[in-house]
Amino acid sequence: MRRLLVPSTLIAVAGLSLLAFTPVQTADETPLWGFTQAGSRAQRELEARLDAQLQPDSLRVWLKYLSRHPNQLGSPGDSANAEWIAAHYRAWGFQTRIDTYQVLFPTPRERLLELVAPTRRRMNLAEPVLKEDATSAIVKGRLPPYNAYSADGDVEAEVVYVNYGVPQDYEELARRGIDVRGKIVLARYGGSWRGIKPKVAAEKGAIGCLIYSDPRDDGYYNGDVYPKGAWRREDGFQRGSVEDMPQYPGDPLTPGVGATRDAKRMDRKDSPVIMKIPVLPISYQDAEPILAAMSGPMAPPSWRGALPLPYHLGPGPAKVHLKLAFNWDLVPAHDVVAMLPGSRYPDQWVLRGNHMDGWVFGAGDPLSGQVALLEEARAVGILARSGWRPQRTIVYTSWDGEEPGLLGSTEFAEDHAAELERKAVAYINSDSNGRGFLGVGGSHQLERFVTQIAGDVKDPETGATALARLRARLEVAGNDGAARGDLEISPLGSGSDYTPFLQHLGIPSLNIGYGGEGGGGSYHSVFDSFDYYRRFGDPTFEYGVALAKTGGRATLRLADADVLPFRYSSLANRIHTYLGQVEKLAGDMRTSTQRLDHLVDIKAYALADDPTETWVVPQKKDSVPYLNFAPLENSVARLRKAATAYDAALAGKMAAGGPSEQEARNLNGLLQGLEERLLSPDGLPRRPWFRHMIYAPGFWTGYGVKTLPGVREGVEQREWDNVSKYVTEISDALDRLSSGLEQATGMLDS
């Protein structure tokens, strides 16, 4: 049963208000990158009109409405939300459709966890109902806490505490003579993306994995717990996917192609991205008796959390029984796609997206971002009905199935790969949003672009610009250098829907959002609710409006720029920095390997260790060879030169009134495909789906980015042949980009 909570006035187009609109003179008259002086002025006037449409009330009402029922992938609430969103896009004047894919999405059939030794205790595995949180009482249609794409399994074994469960944690365990073969590991959330924990545990021989939220990282250590404060309760759980997304995201059965009804599917048992062992998230209330029953060496100090007990590593004597079984169903994923055709470049697409599926009610993640996206689209629709049309086609997208593994966006990107490669000029993503500071990640040729947007959007709390607040924080943190010049936007790893566009298709991408001043204890729990969000997320919804202003500017500027607003010297300089990091990494590893070997040789460990405890002297490692980074150095040097020349040529051309119609058309056509030149057709080692040579999520770290991943992970994993291979691959990619830039500069100079 659906209640229609949204007032009809918000669906109707408020066209009349435009008649009374007086253009606002903005203070900043610095020309926008990619625009002429006159174009900049017109664009800023358009944005002032956009801003005038944005109402926090829309966001509040929609958020409450969309989060009133469970809305995970495949649920009735999710389908209903998709239809509701599509109806709104249509009402606002967008050409709207729903693309539906059939994706594998396991849901729990049985979950059992019990401590069986030294005492017996069955764990609760359920979240409570709170009177302060209205939707917490809704049980119908809601999924209990679990990790999607865990294996089915029924295992019983002693427990080993493995900290965050990343590879270096197992080195510490080995130093203490502890092996997880045949054991069940207990890992805490944090320190890596969650899917890394069972993946590494399985590689090390563990037969099961529990992941709990330690109050040190996500609970009372950080502040009062919900509902008194924002932080995670003792009986709070973090759901989440453990699909091996660093291999490939999306439907596990159809890598590389859209999961249409008739797509060819692999057998589930052959899918490499489904976990090999059972894995379950638990609360710190359920973890505490297990940890309290552990013995063995003390965990290293940095491993110890905030539970009131000594953290022992085990193995055992705590022993647990874990039994998990799932329904392995294909379910529909509904992507809502809303287009506003461009007047001048209808075949150049600016995509703007945010997912709409949550884990339960999803008020913060993703609906806080979704409603800002919708409000932005509503305002753009009003602009369009007032007579303005974008130069390029604008595509608003509300993705389904992001939570289990970027399913909706990935299947869409794979299904429409050829068209997107030909047409997409950029993809702008958002996700959860809240009170605080602007955060931006993305393709580095967009740093000037982002800086100019941040300089034009007011921070709701201070009245300063979002840029001024960010710079103030950088100054206070002692990062003076970064506080001047253009903002350094973060390179993107993974964790939201930009991944298929950027890393599979090579489309310039941005991820934007506000945050950092709210609490963090509702993530992927039943308490990610409207009641929580209006207290701790963005009580006035003004940061939702700020996101709509930010995303709106990004979308409109990309759509209307005379020349696509890419400034490549930022990209070239950042790549130069990354190369320096990788070279230093290799040097540091060489030194630390020599040092390790020396310490083993002189028996320093044996003498320094406490002889009454078990300490295993580390093994010596093969020395790190000197590596040939010269091809990359040469290509980076060429790129820096080509990028600087292009940026200067473009600035000169724009100052002189801009390119001619034909020049602009030729130039934009060339620029549209430039990021794609950074792809390599073979992709990365172990994961050909990831084709971008500059950005990838870490294969052993998860969401966290690895820049120059082929080379960086080659060094980290001591795979020297891969280093050589990817020095060449990246050099070639950079050379292709340089050629394009040299060609573009030629167009501008001619």
Added chain:
Amino acid sequence: MRRLLVPSTLIAVAGLSLLAFTPVQTADETPLWGFTQAGSRAQRELEARLDAQLQPDSLRVWLKYLSRHPNQLGSPGDSANAEWIAAHYRAWGFQTRIDTYQVLFPTPRERLLELVAPTRRRMNLAEPVLKEDATSAIVKGRLPPYNAYSADGDVEAEVVYVNYGVPQDYEELARRGIDVRGKIVLARYGGSWRGIKPKVAAEKGAIGCLIYSDPRDDGYYNGDVYPKGAWRREDGFQRGSVEDMPQYPGDPLTPGVGATRDAKRMDRKDSPVIMKIPVLPISYQDAEPILAAMSGPMAPPSWRGALPLPYHLGPGPAKVHLKLAFNWDLVPAHDVVAMLPGSRYPDQWVLRGNHMDGWVFGAGDPLSGQVALLEEARAVGILARSGWRPQRTIVYTSWDGEEPGLLGSTEFAEDHAAELERKAVAYINSDSNGRGFLGVGGSHQLERFVTQIAGDVKDPETGATALARLRARLEVAGNDGAARGDLEISPLGSGSDYTPFLQHLGIPSLNIGYGGEGGGGSYHSVFDSFDYYRRFGDPTFEYGVALAKTGGRATLRLADADVLPFRYSSLANRIHTYLGQVEKLAGDMRTSTQRLDHLVDIKAYALADDPTETWVVPQKKDSVPYLNFAPLENSVARLRKAATAYDAALAGKMAAGGPSEQEARNLNGLLQGLEERLLSPDGLPRRPWFRHMIYAPGFWTGYGVKTLPGVREGVEQREWDNVSKYVTEISDALDRLSSGLEQATGMLDS
């Protein structure tokens, strides 16, 4: 009632065993510093004979005996132990006396702590009886947990949590708009010597102070709690003095003079070293309900402990009532002094001491060190009865009243100041001892001396030398430089009985002990017991034997050296390093002040802070002037030259067979008074008792050392006039030392 547990054979001198003794050829033939090649060989043979006498059983039996009853200052057990120790020194052939002083020592008459809001709860304030710990059942004669030299008081107020309660913690509170005036502060142990906490709190206007042991620093966070493991229980308390010892230690009523029966005493209310507010140590079990009832801003992350709650700063709403009253009695302090006259230089004294008073049973602190000292003295007595006599007089001392404030040692040093200044060549201290690594602090001209001793003593666990283990640990920690060359011994602040000798009288001093592999949860509690110590301190008592070997070598080498074994280039180089640190400190403060002013000017704090929380923008500070360190630079340069020349001249002379009898006599006479030249008669600002210009405990940090204290604290406190004054004072002191060294070099060259 006393039971005589010690077998009479241990009191009898085991003279016969010497007859069977065969000299051991030691591996290391490097000459000892201050000895000729022949003298070195003889000395090492003597030490091998010393080692042969040392028996872990003595230590075990004596430790159990001396810790069988409470033995705090003024107690019957303390007097009995003093008599027992004196009887043993006498039996071993020492000229033994007990010097008794009358010192002010408050003991609790009333202790009340209750939470009065938001709920009422009276705190327990008592330690439990444990069946695993025999002496914990002994209540008679034992003092409950308290802080000696707290003020009497009866106060009730809201609580503010102040972290470690050091000055910079109050800056963080001010940043959050929190003032402690009229409040009771709750501080945790650690981060400074405990006496700093109530001292700073009172300066800031607080009316009471509670100090608790947080399990993060001293409890389950570190390991299993007693009796399962070594760490502090939830109902464990840390007693301790809060006398303002950084002003002056010893009897509060008789600074600078011995507290003899007829000494002139100031009125108690005039004593500046008694705390101005009531202060009480509590357990984490008693602190938890107070912290759980706090509200206000969250404490900064580094302030948060391991209790399972969010650490709020307050003020309140938790409110407590604290009532304390003490018996302010004069009690006797019995110093046991045992002398073995020197054959060649009877008026050159080598002092070796360890205190004997504990807070309750004192098994670890101080008796573990005391019994090692006694075993060392017993063995030296055997050597003496076999015909050997030291060249210089050896003085073994067992101090009383160290715990309340170095009372016994300070009164002895003040009482015998003139004689000590004339006769003492060095003071070697020890205190608690345990399993682990050798730790040494002291006068830096003893670095070669200490390195050679550490190289000659075997570590009981590994069979390597103590030096090799230390170096292995430094290597593993990445401190390769320090792992080569001479050991860098730590500069001494305060915290044990070396302070009056080094910092008041200018006698070269060492503090030695083993430790670092036991737990730490019994310190100053009823559980510092024999049962605890034999499980977690030094189960085999072999580290007690190692301490006796180490202290014995130090004592015998100082007593027998042809030329006093000081190597001054180590001292000169360390002072050079300290000067560099102080100069860097001033430069860093200048930069950070400029930076702070800049951030305030550009309103960066206002923009970066969360506007929904209370943040007070820091105030600008006066800029740091450029300071004239040139006189100090010149004096350090002269000292380095003079020291290098002296060391070279001495090495040459010793290699050539050593000085003549008269040369040696003249040289040793000069060297005896050299460290005293580093005193300044006016002492340090606010504390004329502390006269050493190179080493002092921090006035605002407590035990922790401040090197070049007049200048360093002048910079830290922005007292530029003091900086200038102490640049001159230290330069003059260094010049006096350089003159002495130049004179000594002249003697060697002539």
